[in-house]
Amino acid sequence: MATKEFPLRPEQIERVETKYRRIRTPIPVPESVPLLEKLRELEPRSMGGQPPVIWHHGEGATIGDRYGNRWIDFSSGVLVTSVGHNHPEVMKAIRGMADQGLYHAYCFPTEIRLQLIEELSIWLPAPLKRVFLLTTGSEATECCLKLARTWGLKAGGPAKRVFVSFENAFHGRTMGAQLAGGAAALKNWLSETDEFVQVPFPDGFRQPDTSFAVFEKSLAAKGVDPEHVCGVMSETYQGCNATIMPPAYAQALRRWCDRYKALMIFDEVQAGFGRTGAPFGFSHLGVVPDLAACGKGIAGGMPLSAVLGAEELMGMYGPGEMTSTHSANTICCAAALANLRAIRHERLIDNVVRLAPILAEGVRRIVKAARGRIGHHDAIGLVGCVQFTRPGTTAPDPDPAWEMVLRAVQRGVMLFAPVGVGGCAIKINPPLVIDEEALREGLEVLEQVAATV
Numbered sequence: 001m002a003t004k005e006f007p008l009r010p011e012q013i014e015r016v017e018t019k020y021r022r023i024r025t026p027i028p029v030p031e032s033v034p035l036l037e038k039l040r041e042l043e044p045r046s047m048g049g050q051p052p053v054i055w056h057h058g059e060g061a062t063i064g065d066r067y068g069n070r071w072i073d074f075s076s077g078v079l080v081t082s083v084g085h086n087h088p089e090v091m092k093a094i095r096g097m098a099d100q101g102l103y104h105a106y107c108f109p110t111e112i113r114l115q116l117i118e119e120l121s122i123w124l125p126a127p128l129k130r131v132f133l134l135t136t137g138s139e140a141t142e143c144c145l146k147l148a149r150t151w152g153l154k155a156g157g158p159a160k161r162v163f164v165s166f167e168n169a170f171h172g173r174t175m176g177a178q179l180a181g182g183a184a185a186l187k188n189w190l191s192e193t194d195e196f197v198q199v200p201f202p203d204g205f206r207q208p209d210t211s212f213a214v215f216e217k218s219l220a221a222k223g224v225d226p227e228h229v230c231g232v233m234s235e236t237y238q239g240c241n242a243t244i245m246p247p248a249y250a251q252a253l254r255r256w257c258d259r260y261k262a263l264m265i266f267d268e269v270q271a272g273f274g275r276t277g278a279p280f281g282f283s284h285l286g287v288v289p290d291l292a293a294c295g296k297g298i299a300g301g302m303p304l305s306a307v308l309g310a311e312e313l314m315g316m317y318g319p320g321e322m323t324s325t326h327s328a329n330t331i332c333c334a335a336a337l338a339n340l341r342a343i344r345h346e347r348l349i350d351n352v353v354r355l356a357p358i359l360a361e362g363v364r365r366i367v368k369a370a371r372g373r374i375g376h377h378d379a380i381g382l383v384g385c386v387q388f389t390r391p392g393t394t395a396p397d398p399d400p401a402w403e404m405v406l407r408a409v410q411r412g413v414m415l416f417a418p419v420g421v422g423g424c425a426i427k428i429n430p431p432l433v434i435d436e437e438a439l440r441e442g443l444e445v446l447e448q449v450a451a452t453v
């Protein structure tokens, strides 16, 4: 949630030259400022919250600009390039498909679509058997919403239409996704509706009581009859931090959904395909949802998303009733297939498991260096988060978070703008291919920066 802009005034930076980082110009680069200004002039202001660096190329866990600067990438785009930038197999697949000749096959089957779905079936636990390919994460979460509402109609009639999600959740920017989202600040453009209800996420910070009793009490307090709930959707770890749902909570939620015939839906758009050190975020929780929405890291940097679902749910719409024009774009499918194979063949999930304690330790060091300015931190797999808060409170403190991002970028570690409640959270999520040396170097930079903001 970018609520600010980074200044476009070039700052002279001490030269950085290591194996992974190179900063040899002021940042922003003076020659790039007119281009950045032009973007700010022509795009909506909402696009202005991005760090003032014009990306030009990438390689594994580093990215570069055309002015000779190079960064360790702790953003993975925005948790997209799990196999690293410019992965040779993904590139080969994209080129191969393009060389076959570009065609568009929305209304027609393709072999590459089948190959990708077969690959996905290797990843999927029962009963998630059916795969519906889409383009963006929001499209996937919206589709889950539609399926839950359709299921509600079927299982309980028109009254079974309440969709439950979690405070501070993020499911995308389209209308249904934002109604299900849990950030009040993003919903000013929407009118009140009792069909979407949010309950506290058991993060142990803004909601200290992580027991499932809170879920039931919150619904009761909002006057929701559990029989009227058609679905419950949550990220497995919340994207505004890196806090995973406690397994006991997830298991109680699974039982609750079964009892009230509500669909259990996990939004795996960020967590899916290895980010947390397991195939899916829910792999840590001892449950399998009825539906999962995937995106981001599924396709190595190309726009592709997927809804994974149980047979009964994915059969509710008849031929031609649930489709999307760019569904299964052949080049995106080829990239996704190569990406998922690379994650398996290169054993990237093992790399995540091996590096996770190093990231967690680095996050703790950053917290220490920030001298009480960071109120909450967390890490799972290769995603970590620190939240700047006013000392001794949970109130967000965005200014030091923004300063930390800018200082890190100026010293050769790429982060995206702060996210989360009040824009106070810095996410650390390098590509899953990062090596230990680069990870340690980037974390050390962040520790040094945290000591100065």
Ligand SMILES: Cc1ncc(COP(=O)(O)O)c(C=O)c1O
Residues within 6 Å of the ligand: 136, 137, 138, 139, 141, 170, 171, 172, 173, 235, 239, 267, 268, 269, 270, 295, 296
């Ligand atoms: C957890 C989660 N769900 C859904 C989305 C929406 O995905 P997209 O931006 O591809 O529509 C995002 C994007 O940040 C996300 O993090």
